[in-house]
Amino acid sequence: MSADKILGQPEAAVPFAEPAIELKGISKAFGPVQANKDISIRVMPGTIHGIIGENGAGKSTLMSILYGFYKADKGEIFISGKKTDIPDSQAAIAAGIGMVFQHFKLVENFTVLENIILGAEDGWKLKPSLAKARRSLVELAEDYGLNVDPDALIQDIGVGMQQRVEILKALYRQADILILDEPTGVLTPAEADQLFLILGRLRSEGKTIILITHKLREIMETTDTVSVMRRGEMTATVKTSETSPAELAELMVGRKVLLRVDKEPSAPGDVILDVKGLRVIDDKGVERLRGIDLQVRAGEILGIAGVAGNGQSELLEVLGGYEDGTGEVTVNGQNLDLTGKYSDGKSRRARGIAHVPEDRQREGLIMDFHAWENTAFGYHDDPGYRSGVLMNNNAIREDTTEKMARFDVRPPDPKLEAKNFSGGNQQKIVLAREIERNPDLLLIGQPTRGVDIGAIEFIHQQIVALRDQGKAILLVSVELEEILALSDRIAVMFDGRVMGERTPADTNEKELGLLMAGITDTDVPHSVAEIEANLAHVTGDASKEV
Amino acid sequence: MDVMPKWAEVILVPLISLLLAAILSALVILGIGEDPVAAVKLMVTGALGSTYGWGYTLYYATNFIFTGLAVSIAFHARLFNIGGEGQAMLGGLGVAIACLYIPWPHWSMALVGAAVMAGLFGAVWAAIPAWLQAKRGSHIVITTIMFNFIAAALLNYVLVNLMRPKGSMDPATARFPEAVNLPTLHDILAPFGIAFSKSAPANVSFLVAIAACFVLWVLIWRTRLGYEIRAYGHSESAAKYAGISPFKIIMITMIISGALAGMMAINNVMGEAERLVLNSTEGAGFIGIAVALMGRSHPLGVFISAILFGFLYQGGAELALWTTIPRELIVVIQALVILFTGALDNMVRMPLERIFLALRKRNAKAAEGSK
Numbered sequence: 001m002s003a004d005k006i007l008g009q010p011e012a013a014v015p016f017a018e019p020a021i022e023l024k025g026i027s028k029a030f031g032p033v034q035a036n037k038d039i040s041i042r043v044m045p046g047t048i049h050g051i052i053g054e055n056g057a058g059k060s061t062l063m064s065i066l067y068g069f070y071k072a073d074k075g076e077i078f079i080s081g082k083k084t085d086i087p088d089s090q091a092a093i094a095a096g097i098g099m100v101f102q103h104f105k106l107v108e109n110f111t112v113l114e115n116i117i118l119g120a121e122d123g124w125k126l127k128p129s130l131a132k133a134r135r136s137l138v139e140l141a142e143d144y145g146l147n148v149d150p151d152a153l154i155q156d157i158g159v160g161m162q163q164r165v166e167i168l169k170a171l172y173r174q175a176d177i178l179i180l181d182e183p184t185g186v187l188t189p190a191e192a193d194q195l196f197l198i199l200g201r202l203r204s205e206g207k208t209i210i211l212i213t214h215k216l217r218e219i220m221e222t223t224d225t226v227s228v229m230r231r232g233e234m235t236a237t238v239k240t241s242e243t244s245p246a247e248l249a250e251l252m253v254g255r256k257v258l259l260r261v262d263k264e265p266s267a268p269g270d271v272i273l274d275v276k277g278l279r280v281i282d283d284k285g286v287e288r289l290r291g292i293d294l295q296v297r298a299g300e301i302l303g304i305a306g307v308a309g310n311g312q313s314e315l316l317e318v319l320g321g322y323e324d325g326t327g328e329v330t331v332n333g334q335n336l337d338l339t340g341k342y343s344d345g346k347s348r349r350a351r352g353i354a355h356v357p358e359d360r361q362r363e364g365l366i367m368d369f370h371a372w373e374n375t376a377f378g379y380h381d382d383p384g385y386r387s388g389v390l391m392n393n394n395a396i397r398e399d400t401t402e403k404m405a406r407f408d409v410r411p412p413d414p415k416l417e418a419k420n421f422s423g424g425n426q427q428k429i430v431l432a433r434e435i436e437r438n439p440d441l442l443l444i445g446q447p448t449r450g451v452d453i454g455a456i457e458f459i460h461q462q463i464v465a466l467r468d469q470g471k472a473i474l475l476v477s478v479e480l481e482e483i484l485a486l487s488d489r490i491a492v493m494f495d496g497r498v499m500g501e502r503t504p505a506d507t508n509e510k511e512l513g514l515l516m517a518g519i520t521d522t523d524v525p526h527s528v529a530e531i532e533a534n535l536a537h538v539t540g541d542a543s544k545e546v
Numbered sequence: 547m548d549v550m551p552k553w554a555e556v557i558l559v560p561l562i563s564l565l566l567a568a569i570l571s572a573l574v575i576l577g578i579g580e581d582p583v584a585a586v587k588l589m590v591t592g593a594l595g596s597t598y599g600w601g602y603t604l605y606y607a608t609n610f611i612f613t614g615l616a617v618s619i620a621f622h623a624r625l626f627n628i629g630g631e632g633q634a635m636l637g638g639l640g641v642a643i644a645c646l647y648i649p650w651p652h653w654s655m656a657l658v659g660a661a662v663m664a665g666l667f668g669a670v671w672a673a674i675p676a677w678l679q680a681k682r683g684s685h686i687v688i689t690t691i692m693f694n695f696i697a698a699a700l701l702n703y704v705l706v707n708l709m710r711p712k713g714s715m716d717p718a719t720a721r722f723p724e725a726v727n728l729p730t731l732h733d734i735l736a737p738f739g740i741a742f743s744k745s746a747p748a749n750v751s752f753l754v755a756i757a758a759c760f761v762l763w764v765l766i767w768r769t770r771l772g773y774e775i776r777a778y779g780h781s782e783s784a785a786k787y788a789g790i791s792p793f794k795i796i797m798i799t800m801i802i803s804g805a806l807a808g809m810m811a812i813n814n815v816m817g818e819a820e821r822l823v824l825n826s827t828e829g830a831g832f833i834g835i836a837v838a839l840m841g842r843s844h845p846l847g848v849f850i851s852a853i854l855f856g857f858l859y860q861g862g863a864e865l866a867l868w869t870t871i872p873r874e875l876i877v878v879i880q881a882l883v884i885l886f887t888g889a890l891d892n893m894v895r896m897p898l899e900r901i902f903l904a905l906r907k908r909n910a911k912a913a914e915g916s917k
């Protein structure tokens with residue numbers, strides 16, 4: 001290795017140091033799919049390196065190889081300059097690699113301390129291990145500002161805290177390299193900011209951090225260097241300070257991307273959806289919606305912002321007809337049955353309500369069904385899909401071919417099973433099905449979750465086009481950027497209530513973030529410390545009821 | 547993208563599985579000191595070498611078609627109906643009541659009446675566990691198994707205390723009147739000049755079974771009900787979203803399933819025994835599970851695998867009759883067939899997929915090279 005190459009990386013904490021991680025020519029194929037193709041990266045110690053790419057670009061595969069879940073077909077891994085084999089996660093931990101997964105791997109009814117020693121106990125007696133962990137937890141808290149209550153149960157602490165526990169778990173196992181996979185997906189903006197503060201502190205203590213994300217903003221704000229992946233290949237590695245979001249987006253997608261949604265001001269008409277005092281109590285007796293009031297007019301998009309799990313899902317489910325609720329809901333001035341015989345998806349569709357559910361793989365689609373079978377899903381009683389008592393499969397297939405063409409579903413093959421389409425194309429199938437029914441009201445949840453940037457643009461255009469046709473749209477998303485870009489009005493939900501309504505013009509992410517954390521206009525906190533205390537308090541409260 | 551062409555998926559995989567099962571069975575026969583080649587010959591001639599053999603093979607197959615279809619339709623809704631045995635027993639009771647207490651003028655009417663009664667009794671017997679599952683969440687595997695035992699006890703009681711003719715020592719009903727005796731394949735084929743064994747039990751129910759295969763195929767793949775059943779089976783959460791009622795699907799599917807299992811009784815009770823005896827089902831309800839597994843819950847697959855199991859049953863009986871190979875060995879062979887076609891499916895599938903993938907790659911390269 002020549003010296004000038006290393007000098008080309010000025011953010012290295014120690015000049016002439018070996019890279020903390022170096023991957024050389026990593027390739028991995030799953031059957032015919034080449035998930036990683038000849039990937040090489042070098043990450044210097046004491047830096048934050050971002051890996052960005054669309055869904056299915058191969059980011060997770062690459063990290064799974066680094067963490068020993070998969071074995072690379074080809075290529076070498078060097079940790080601190082030493083060639084290292086990582087056949088399993090034990091070896092990864094031994095090499096000083098810690099991983100924080102998108103979905104936490106914590107035992108809900110264990111305490112923080114018990115979770116931290118899980119799998120890293122010394123000997124068969126628990127007590128000494130727990131005592132040792134308690135001591136090192138104090139040290140870690142001092143070193144990195146990672147404060148948690150060691151005796152709190154995981155189920156009682158908020159999501160942000162749970163994530164800290166995951167980070168502590170890795171640090172307790174002496175990790176020098178931390179990999180975080182989409183760490184902010186479940187956090188409020190304030191919690192995300194706290195996370196980035198912690199990451200900054202970890203970096204200044206010499207830890208190396210790899211941040212996997214699809215959010216450009218996070219990359220720009222936190223990383224030193226960034227690698228872009230597209231279709232299994234590493235298309236570029238650049239210094240963050242020398243790039244721009246637009247350039248990164250283009251590298252990710254392979255073409256220029258519109259990062260903003262072009263839309264005219266809305267022209268709201270009559271009230272289509274009117275919700276008054278809507279309550280939902282779930283199977284466990286927990287009140288998920290505590291009296292929701294909102295209205296959506298024809299020709300407008302009402303965006304519901306909020307951290308996942310604050311009642312947005314229940315709102316969509318009860319309006320979509322598969323969750324019981326109480327209260328008064330009218331659509332086009334007529335009452336909606338919330339519990340009885342006409343409270344199901346079929347009846348809702350008959351009333352002109354279309355629903356793109358939050359989770360397309362669990363609800364919106366049947367993954368083993370062909371695209372054409374999915375196009376009829378929910379509308380399989382349609383007279384146009386029938387011939388006598390039988391289903392007219394040919395008519396459905398023809399209809400699907402047309403819809404696929406209009407929504408640019410790729411590949412345009414109605415006989416392909418839903419699971420063989422990419423996330424974005426799956427979502428287009430659902431959207432085509434629901435939008436083309438010409439509904440009066442469209443319920444749409446997480447329209448672009450797990451959807452690649454190119455498709456996001458298209459999906460947003462379709463939603464706005466539907467609005468411009470004078471339809472009412474209720475949009476639920478945990479992506480604040482999406483809410484701000486699409487909505488004509490924004491309602492923020494927290495803990496089963498609407499905390500306030502804003503218009504995108506007179507609000508910002510910060511204000512919405514406070515509302516999402518349950519801090520209303522009336523009790524404006526006075527100091528940052530107070531906000532944080534409030535934040536810990538409310539998130540703790542909310543998760544207790546889960 | 548499917549890695550394998552459809553013909554390989556549907557024909558090659560089961561065929562190789564069967565071959566493996568056959569090889570292992572041959573080794574077992576060799577192990578107990580018998581000649582596997584002779585044994586296979588004996589099985590083939592015994593089951594397929596004469597119209598008598600065919601008559602028995604098809605008779606068994608008819609039973610297995612009904613129970614196999616019953617398990618299949620339930621599989622499509624992701625319900626595991628292990629209660630085919632009990633439902634078939636109850637179906638027998640329905641047939642016996644229809645045949646003994648109603649004076650039928652002609653066998654064809656009796657067949658329709660008995661089939662309806664058999665289906666009804668089987669359906670009711672399946673509807674109870676279905677209701678328990680749909681409303682109370684009691685697991686249908688457990689309840690249907692238990693209902694097999696209850697059915698056996700019930701049948702025992704009814705035969706001993708209620709339906710046994712006075713003075714008879716045998717826990718069985720009286721013989722059905724001659725008017726309801728079903729024509730055998732011998733009777734059916736004679737007008738066409740085909741001489742079919744007179745003593746073999748295969749009867750007109752075989753044709754009913756074939757019709758049932760077709761009707762079920764239409765139901766599953768061509769009707770809205772079938773669509774809803776499959777949708778529910780693949781994803782309950784998606785079914786709820788679409789407005790498909792889980793309660794309705796569970797009830798209807800299990801009623802159809804129970805009715806099919808019950809209808810087996812027109813073959814074994816009405817067609818063969820011509821009276822209801824204890825243990826008339828002879829485990830066909832359980833074989834139905836294997837048949838459905840091997841037939842991939844597709845009516846055509848069920849038909850083919852039912853014939854195969856019919857062959858194994860009849861061939862096995864011949865083996866036991868003419869050699870010192872114990873009858874139990876046939877259970878071993880059946881178990882191996884189930885093991886390889888059902889449980890070890892991936893053992894054959896994965897290497898095959900790899901072969902096809904390699905072939906495709908090579909073809910692609912060859913195509914490139916020729917350009």
